[in-house]
Amino acid sequence: MAVLELKNVTKTYKLAGGGSFQALKGISASFEAGELVAIVGESGSGKSTLMNTIGVLDSDFGGQIIYEGKNLATYSKQELVDYHKKSIGFIFQNFNLIPHLSLLDNVAMAMTLSNVDQKTREARAKELLKQVGLEAHIYKKPDAISGGQKQRVAIARALINDPDMIIADEPTGALDAETTDTVLELIKDIAKSGKLVLMVTHSERVASHCSRVLRIDNGQLLEDFRQEELVIEDSQNKEQVAVKNMSWYNAFRLALLNMKAKFGRNALVAVGSSIGIMSVVLMLSLGKGVTSYVKSTMNSYTNPKVTEVHKNGTSNQKQMATQTNGNSAAQAQANQDMLKALTGTGNDSGFSQKEIKKLASLKDVTKAQKGFSTISLGTTTVKYKNKEASIVQLQTMSSAVTDSNIRQGKRPGKNEILIDAGTADILGKNMIGKKVTLHLTVDSKQIEKTFKVAGTYSLSASGSSTATILARYSDLASLYKETGTNLKPNVIYLTAKDKDATSRVKDKVKDLGYSGSMQEAMTDMFSDMLTIITDVLTGIAAISLIVSAIMILVVLNISVVERTKEIGVLKALGARRKDIRRIFVSEAFLIGLSAGALGDLVTWILSLIANHFSQAMFEINVVAITPQYVISGLVISILISMLAGMMPANRASKLDPVDSLRKE
Ligand SMILES: Nc1ncnc2c1ncn2[C@@H]1O[C@H](COP(=O)(O)OP(=O)(O)OP(=O)(O)O)[C@@H](O)[C@H]1O
Numbered sequence: 024m025a026v027l028e029l030k031n032v033t034k035t036y037k038l039a040g041g042g043s044f045q046a047l048k049g050i051s052a053s054f055e056a057g058e059l060v061a062i063v064g065e066s067g068s069g070k071s072t073l074m075n076t077i078g079v080l081d082s083d084f085g086g087q088i089i090y091e092g093k094n095l096a097t098y099s100k101q102e103l104v105d106y107h108k109k110s111i112g113f114i115f116q117n118f119n120l121i122p123h124l125s126l127l128d129n130v131a132m133a134m135t136l137s138n139v140d141q142k143t144r145e146a147r148a149k150e151l152l153k154q155v156g157l158e159a160h161i162y163k164k165p166d167a168i169s170g171g172q173k174q175r176v177a178i179a180r181a182l183i184n185d186p187d188m189i190i191a192d193e194p195t196g197a198l199d200a201e202t203t204d205t206v207l208e209l210i211k212d213i214a215k216s217g218k219l220v221l222m223v224t225h226s227e228r229v230a231s232h233c234s235r236v237l238r239i240d241n242g243q244l245l246e247d248f249r250q251e252e253l254v255i256e257d258s259q260n261k262e263q264v265a266v267k268n269m270s271w272y273n274a275f276r277l278a279l280l281n282m283k284a285k286f287g288r289n290a291l292v293a294v295g296s297s298i299g300i301m302s303v304v305l306m307l308s309l310g311k312g313v314t315s316y317v318k319s320t321m322n323s324y325t326n327p328k329v330t331e332v333h334k335n336g337t338s339n340q341k342q343m344a345t346q347t348n349g350n351s352a353a354q355a356q357a358n359q360d361m362l363k364a365l366t367g368t369g370n371d372s373g374f375s376q377k378e379i380k381k382l383a384s385l386k387d388v389t390k391a392q393k394g395f396s397t398i399s400l401g402t403t404t405v406k407y408k409n410k411e412a413s414i415v416q417l418q419t420m421s422s423a424v425t426d427s428n429i430r431q432g433k434r435p436g437k438n439e440i441l442i443d444a445g446t447a448d449i450l451g452k453n454m455i456g457k458k459v460t461l462h463l464t465v466d467s468k469q470i471e472k473t474f475k476v477a478g479t480y481s482l483s484a485s486g487s488s489t490a491t492i493l494a495r496y497s498d499l500a501s502l503y504k505e506t507g508t509n510l511k512p513n514v515i516y517l518t519a520k521d522k523d524a525t526s527r528v529k530d531k532v533k534d535l536g537y538s539g540s541m542q543e544a545m546t547d548m549f550s551d552m553l554t555i556i557t558d559v560l561t562g563i564a565a566i567s568l569i570v571s572a573i574m575i576l577v578v579l580n581i582s583v584v585e586r587t588k589e590i591g592v593l594k595a596l597g598a599r600r601k602d603i604r605r606i607f608v609s610e611a612f613l614i615g616l617s618a619g620a621l622g623d624l625v626t627w628i629l630s631l632i633a634n635h636f637s638q639a640m641f642e643i644n645v646v647a648i649t650p651q652y653v654i655s656g657l658v659i660s661i662l663i664s665m666l667a668g669m670m671p672a673n674r675a676s677k678l679d680p681v682d683s684l685r686k687e
Pocket residue numbers: 036037038044046064065066067068069070071072073
């Protein structure tokens with residue numbers, strides 16, 4: 024049975040400006056295994072077109088091509104891929120070796136595309152390179168060998184999957200007479216081993232070595248004659264090559280080799296893209312660092328287990344609301360309410376026993392402590408001998424004040440007070456144990472009482488704090504009693520069972536409509552502002568990611584143009600569209616991965632430097648880089664890069680193999 028049969032094969036090219044050109048006008052012929060057929064004819068007669076049509080590099084043809092009894096026109100996509108991989112080997116005039124791959128990888132390429140394991144394919148490629156006399160050069164790149172050697176590599180590549188048919192388009196066209204003979208001998212041996220070899224040639228001398236000559240003229244078969252009888256020398260058993268499709272692993276491997284070949288360019292793209300990733304990760308980490316510094320500084324001088332509960336949140340909120348809606352009467356009322364709340368005289372600022380009980384029974388709360396706080400607005404003073412200091416805030420001692428707040432001395436006992444460090448400095452040196460007189464006005468009545476200074480304290484790291492006196496609740500209550508005022512707690516301190524439970528207690532308290540401490544409100548406001556600033560800066564930094572994406576898109580597009588011929592070769596060797604797309608998407612992935620890793624690495628180094636200095640100056644880590652940020656940086660970089668790589672990858676996959684191979 025004929026290996027290959029052509030029945031009235033036609034091929035018409037559609038011309039770009041409209042119209043068409045018929046290059047093949049009904050070719051019919053039949054070919055046996057072991058034939059070495061020379062296809063000869065004038066330039067432009069249609070020889071290459073016939074070869075490309077038989078090789079189904081272009082599936083748009085008329086008539087029938089029957090391979091081993093089956094019409095190629097009825098082949099499914101996968102059957103056509105198998106046909107390229109298993110049944111045909113291509114040899115081109117200009118060798119078309121892939122320049123950045125070693126001879127070994129070039130020869131093994133068809134097996135790589137068939138997902139044959141590395142050991143098997145390299146063993147087979149080595150064996151073939153040995154057969155063509157190049158065993159000493161297997162790790163060289165194509166640029167490092169002569170033209171004749173390149174064509175021998177191409178022959179080895181065509182034989183790797185042990186095909187039944189070899190299509191050689193002017194294999195000796197670019198060689199001198201001596202190397203032509205060597206290559207011709209190899210091709211004759213291939214035919215003798217039982218394969219059908221179809222070889223386009225312009226050389227009558229080369230044609231004279233063939234068993235049969237087909238002369239084409241103007242797209243028609245002019246002459247078909249046999250010069251010698253078929254001699255098939257060593258018809259070996261055909262090796263069965265398992266045809267699978269290329270795996271992602273092999274796509275990555277090829278992508279890696281491609282990227283290595285253009286290392287400088289790819290490294291520059293990765294460096295460029297990494298700047299965007301670095302800016303985003305740095306902004307996020309900086310925002311987190313500064314926010315947590317603000318929070319920890321503001322919270323570090325109060326007991327982390329204690330939640331302060333105020334009732335005056337409603338007055339504050341009312342005042343804020345009226346300020347924003349511009350209602351002056353309502354605003355004046357709200358100002359009044361706030362004043363009363365601050366001085367502890369508002370009706371709505373005191374806690375009833377029932378409310379205290381309710382707060383004490385909240386989940387995670389182990390203790391509820393009554394407290395009182397008043398802003399004196401200039402009427403409260405403390406005197407020691409002939410020195411006097413104004414007191415802004417009079418407050419009860421509570422579990423919210425930690426021992427670390429106490430600079431000198433101890434917590435106050437009965438008839439004892441703590442004074443802030445600033446006030447202590449005004450009154451005299453070392454005030455601990457000294458008796459001071461407290462003057463205050465309650466409901467327009469003047470009262471005074473002597474207290475012993477138990478210690479000095481400060482609420483902030485810098486030591487500065489408002490002029491405040493801290494006394495026991497019972498002492499303040501009896502002081503107020505003297506004016507006939509019943510002291511009502513206007514703040515409750517709830518102690519949570521542990522530090523982690525505090526935030527749950529705070530949330531619960533807010534749910535019940537109470538507010539926290541002023542300091543807490545300020546902390547929240549600061550961190551909200553910082554979050555907004557961080558988001559804006561991160562957004563601005565993210566714009567550079569768009570620039571990276573465009574850069575990757577442009578570079579991969581250039582790469583597609585540069586590698587058009589290579590893509591044609593891969594398709595001739597049986598690469599599917601999917602395989603080509605995978606190679607380019609893998610390259611985009613690798614660029615994204617390196618850019619992300621580089622961006623993360625540089626951010627990490629910068630964070631070490633920045634934190635070194637910020638530790639030395641402020642004892643803080645200003646850049647708080649977290650694993651989530653690092654991973655996000657990497658993932659974003661890869662996603663952006665792959666997205667940008669999609670278009671060039673698609674473009675590459677859709678390239679027409681014939682056009683690609685013809686490209687100069
Ligand atoms: N893509 C195409 N679009 C239009 N016409 C084409 C296209 N490719 C080839 N042709 C035309 O088809 C005819 C046959 O071309 P082909 O390349 O098959 O000739 P050839 O015999 O191989 O020539 P040569 O020996 O010079 O390589 C030529 O006239 C050529 O101009």
